[in-house]
Amino acid sequence: MKPHRGVGLFRSLLANCFHRYHHHGSPLVKRIGHMMELSIFRRNYLLNIVKPTLSFNDWSRRYHQDFRALWKHEAVEKYLKTLNREYQRVGQLLNSGSMNEYDQSTLSKRHTHLSTLVAAFQEIQEAEREVQEIESMCTKLDGRDEKQLLELALEEKEIINQKIDTFCKKFFQSIVPREKHDESDVILEVTSGRTTGGDICQQFTKEMFEMYQNYADYKCWTFDILNYTPAEIGGLHHAAAHISGDCVYRYLKYEGGTHRVQRIPETGLSSRMQRIHTGTMSVVVLPQPEEVDVKVYPKDLRIDTFRAKGAGGQHVNTTDSAVRIVHIPTGLTVECQQERSQQLNKEIALRTLRTRLYQQIIEKDFSQKQNARKLQIGTRAQSERIRTYNFTQDRVTDHRISYDVRNIKQFLCGEGALDELINRLLESAEMEALIEHLENFKSLEGGG
């Protein structure tokens, strides 16, 4: 009985801290004070550390420093101490061996997870001690003869410091909470915005779609076009593609949103129109579900084809193989006319429908769990402009991390330049997630 209680207590302490927070509701005043403290904490401290500078040449160096700075922070220290404590107590509990199989296996899983964290943590501490030793040694070295030695010591210190940076980065990345759908394939949709000047929106949408096609190539992913509606004047109204491969959603999830373009229309306009126009297009990135995730019942579907009327079978020979499926309970409608085989069109449409239904489910999930996340990921609440492509200044700006890239042409090739930006976004989002994680932890610690 006793060990059981111990385990239970443990869980409520560490894993399900939310419970504790709610049950031991603190007085209102204290809570408000706490929230204020939290917001100050966020704005003044952590985000200042993380917020990247406008010039991005030294960004990656700063990024390491950010992690390093975080490492020194009191919240982190507390978090690590608790982790360490938990690690030891889990070890003790496991050794005592007096619990049932289920608890045993959950605890030993937790134990292995913690042991890697603790090992990394100890490595960092070790390295820091070394640095301190070298520093104290340096203060003693002042004679002329020892100048060479001093240089050596400083060199050594620099190397260890770099090592700590990498350790820190690795360590923090391992405690960043992982996204559930990172491994998933995706469906990527592009839609052109309302045109204000000539064909720039459609033209831009086409360029963007090709950029993602090239990026898929660059990442060795498979890019299957699901539908493609060109604009009559050239360019693209709407298109969708299924992209499969290694961690596609992880890399593309921050592409969802409104992309703005500023350029002088290229073709066929009167001189009156030859000025800079602003247009938009939007990207939606949906994680593609596994087959089992969503159940679609045949009775809920209405399948429309152009063949439905008349005798059918051998009596008619029509070639229109387009299929439209209506999901009656939700009213969702999907169409496919990619294939000459009606059966294949139906299968593709069903797959798309499952994705849409799945999207609805995870959207609910997201809105419940991730209200606070600043980079709005994957949701359709994408009214905010995320990026501007200014052709006249030959510059792409990502507004979320204030990141500038020169040479739009190269960027639209969907290779290194885009990949670089995506990685920056990912790093920055990971940093945010980490801070949120630590803040949650801090609030739990302090809130009881």
Place this chain on the structure above:
Amino acid sequence: MRLLTSLLRRMLLGLQNLYEGEGGSPAKCCVLNPHRLLRRQNFSAKVTATELVSYWRGVFEANGIPEAQESSEYIVSYVLGAKTFHSLGAGSFSSPLTLEHRQQIQQLSMKRLQRMPVQYVLGEWDFRELTLKMRPPVFIPRPETEDLVSLVLEEELQRSGSPAVIVGHQCPTVVPHPVILEIGCGSGAIALSLLSKLPKSRVIAVDKEEAAVNLTRENAQRLQLQDRIRILRYNVFSGSWEQLLSWGPVDTIVSNPPYVFHGDMTHLAEEILSYEDHGALDGGNDGMRVIKKILALAPCILKDHGSVFLEVDPRHPEMVENWLQNHPDLSLSISATHKDLFGKPRFLHIQKHKAGDRINKNSFACPSIHLPGVSC
């Protein structure tokens, strides 16, 4: 002076084309003379795929060709190397076509203007995952038949997937190499789809027409499925059934026999009547001439508990049921009727019961409770 008139003509025709592009009915002169428009098309140096599709749609509409838009899209996409207009690569819509492409499109479109089915015009069509050669007068597989293949696949997978049920009845524990007979293979669509989806199966495909047998053989070779298929020229009315037993009794017979009632033949579209083999469509006065023959043959060819899968007219399920009840000596009964994608009763699953079951006539309604997948 001549230059001026030609200029004027081009302007006028250009205007007319614009009018078509906006969805209005095309001008009357197309009906009378599509060739004049063709000339205009050759004059202009830059024509894009989108423009060409709407141009030929106009010509087809004006000449009363059904599915004008689709026909035009399929032809243009085919020449540009894509299957459908929607799957045409992003760049292909607006870039100008080469003269060669335009001539090829024109050539194919002229065939369509003669009411030739699009599948024959292109010389190929898709059936499920396969792309098959199509050649007149061999019957063009219809989309409904894709579901017939699904039904056979379901049955085969279920049988090999649940050996336990079969063990109880002294059958081999697994069905390692199902043998399937297709009667009236046409282009080979059903037989080749089954072969490609069931890697351990073997298929005997027969047709009474030389053209069909040759086309099935060609398609089998193109898809590299020729090793597991035997293709015979065989007529169910004159051939001896022993010819079909080269691999012993078969597990399944599948067929999309001619089932159009003779009286309905005159109502068929010109595409069908002028180009497709009537022998593949005309099922006699009740549409059951070949169906009855297949069912009469089935008991001799099938293993015990073997299945017959048939595509039929929506009026047939009831008629076949009555006919089978009047012929109890065949030991066959309908175990399921399946609807097609459009909700019409289209497919019959008929099963042969074991020789011993025949004694008890009452068991007729529910003869094969031992087999999986039978709804009684």
